[in-house]
Amino acid sequence: MRPLPTLLALVAAAAFGGLAAVAIGDGLRAPAQAQDAPAPVFNTPAATPAGAREVPPGLVGGAALPMAVDGQPMPSLAPMLQRVTPAVVSVNNKRVVRVSPFGNDPFFRRMFPELSQERIAQSLGSGVIVDAARGYVLTNHHVIQDADEVTVTLADGRTLEAEFLGSDAETDVALMRVQADGLTEVPLADSSMLSVGDFVVAVGNPFGVGQTVTSGIVSAVGRSNIPGVGFQNFIQTDASINPGNSGGALVNLRGELVGINTASFNPRGSEAGNIGLGFAIPSNLAGSVMRQLIATGEVRRGTLGVDTQTVDARLAEGLGLEAPRGAVVTRVHPGSAAAEAGLQTGDVIVGANGQRVDNSESLRNIQGLQAIDTPVTLQLLRDGRPLEITARLREVPHDGASYDARLAGATLADLPEALRRASNRVSGVLVEAVEPGSRAARNGLRAGDVILAATGGQFHDLAGFRAVLSNAPDEVVLLVQRGRSQGQVQLR
Template sequence: MKSSTRILMSLIAAAAFGGMAATVLTDLPRQARAAEPAVPAPLPAGVAASGLPSIDGQPLPSLAPMLERVIPAVVGVHNTRRVQVSPFGNDPFFRRMFPEMSQERLDQSLGSGVVVDAQRGLVLTNHHVIEGADEVSVTLSDGRTLPAEFLGSDPETDIALMRVESADLTAIPLADSSTLRVGDFVVAVGNPFGFSQTVTSGIVSAVGRSNVPGIGFQNFIQTDASINPGNSGGALVNLRGELVGINTASFNVRGSMAGNIGIGFAIPSNLAGSVMRQLENSGTVRRGTLGVDTQTVDARIAQGLGIAEARGAVVTRVHEGAAGARAGLRTGDVIVGANGQRVDNAEALRNIQGLQPVDAPMTLSVLRDGRTVEISTRLTELPRDGASYDPRLAGATLSDLPEALRRQTDRISGVLVERVEPGSAAARNGLRAGDLIRAATGGQFHDLSGFRATLAGQPDALVLLVVRGGRQYQLRLQ
């Protein structure tokens, strides 16, 4: 009997029978036993020769042996933040006038993590579990609490990597999550609501899920295994005890504290492993891009292009020197597939690109002149230092807007200023960390690719439209 079939039978049996009644055997007279040949006494109904519960003489399988290997590798993650609390609340005037009245308070939260490399002490968790932490520690299944060293995190995929020092850790091997199918059995292990080492089971409800509100680049495993607050960062494993996903979110229209309703999401192990390797090497994640601007194909655009179905991402601009230009993409091409995945709109194409590292191969299915063509290229990385765009921006570190922010509204676009070095050209020109650059002298743009194209000619008069603190400013750069 195959393992999965036997486990299914065990689940059915467990649901059908709350317990198993013991059968009392009447002892035979000693004289009769002595006179008769030795015959094994019949086993009680529902008991196999091994003494375990059974069906048709076959021992019922259990998840316990697998979980004995998995549970020691799932840890509790404790996030401690120091915050200043003032009796005047958030009133900025009184907080400045009476700073001595502020008191330090420790805010603590609990999530989960997974040891994925016992030799090096590597622990995967969610970015949102450790975000803003001043101190992070992990609690092992045997009760030991160890300080954790933060190695890096990626808010866009919600993956964070830590390291702990211990000689006797247990790790979970990573599975190939691309082989998961809808209907496969999975088990979630974590610390929901602070109840440590909690195990829930279910099936894979869907793969390749996206469009989950408030999260960046997405390619989730959906499961009906219960995932509640505190499960974040924990393990989703297959029946062999291999890691197929990092639990990250549950969906409930009434909010996460309303409890589980059977719609949970996990980051596939292949994606988590790719991000982990980049974080271990450099502490950051480098993403590739095609270097094109696109727009979702609606009914009006479909009619104008003469295509039958209103779906896909139409190329509205190809940036010189980028991966798309080298591959021969043209304005008016409609991208309907990428690396074997369906592309229904511009957001889907951004999501697929955002999950790929620099130099990753990308094969596009493109509608052009009434026929479908295949175009292959490798994704490139755009520089983030301002000097690469214009000398007047030297000292600024730029980035695309967080994908989670883009998903909240279609009206936000531009480039984010992450850092500005004191005394640099960017600082002298009035740029500050947190500024959103919406437009430049050459026009509006959606992201770093568009910003670079706008500044390609390095105009003599460079004016930036900047949003800061909810207000718009014009900065004339010298």
């Protein structure tokens, strides 16, 4: 294969609620990864710049509020927040970047490298201490992404170096560790118990002005249709989530962590202000990712091992269904979890673990949020009759040699879910790494290549790739995308 342009970045920076105010998809913006030393913009009288004198609790405009009205105590979140706020920290991400007077022009950057200068770029976000004894701090992956140095500032003013323990870009969860005495933690709640209308409170460091508290209700649960994001199961809230809130705490009125604030959605960008569309990662999901990161330093995902197609009106009519909803199974891979559980071609999956499955994308999303060996109960229609089947997700291998000896030395992975959503549902397998001098390297594969198809046919993921190669002839040719170009690679 002739050299092709370097593969462009697969996904734009995961611009979520806590990082720089950068638009993503159809208006998802990233409030946290702030620009270099951003000048705070205070849109309301309530905003208090760092260093300014704040009004003491119980005072409004200098006037003391009564402790009771008509003999009844005044309701207040202050006692709960006194326990929670010491556990919410400010996260400072520092990284070295090279700046050229020629901007991003690759030709002049190569011609005059000596004119490029290094400088320190800083971003601000938030985090939550969830284990004071071990110093574990949860935050967003995009808050600490590409950082050369991360420090954490506690509510009492102490600044600590943070040790990176691992992160999962697909769910935007990251775990750090700090060492200090006198830490305070927020206990994790069971986020599955949340209901629309429950009161919640968001705590973070918006715009770098200092720790700030906002309140609201749960507007929705199980949100999974946010453009440009990976696997999703968001809590939606109308509590204000602004730039810098990413990684902060969303707590219930008992002071328990129900979510990690992640994103805000605003089609008009940050200039329009907060419009009450904030999203948080449920504590159950964040806790599951955290436990995997503690145990292995990475998150491993399983799969059912099926190809599916979204049921549209035409398919619904052909299958005799009342409504065009669900994911119809078009192929069951041999030896997969689905095959062992008895799933069949033509089955229409309409639910999984009690959650609705409206299309193929929602089924992928539900699978991606589960750990390996997790039982998944599928609600499906077979020949028009309801049926329930339970399968345990299995992990597919990532070393190329497990698929074909001619791929030895390559490390393979499913495409990032955010890329699938952002690229018109592109399907294929990502080449994460290639060992120099390996058989895969000699065959012309490079890190960053996307394998779109093989001689045996097309596929959606690693499980499909394995099935295609198992039925492929001896002469195998791969269709590979590298950057904006496509070419063929023959395996020898």
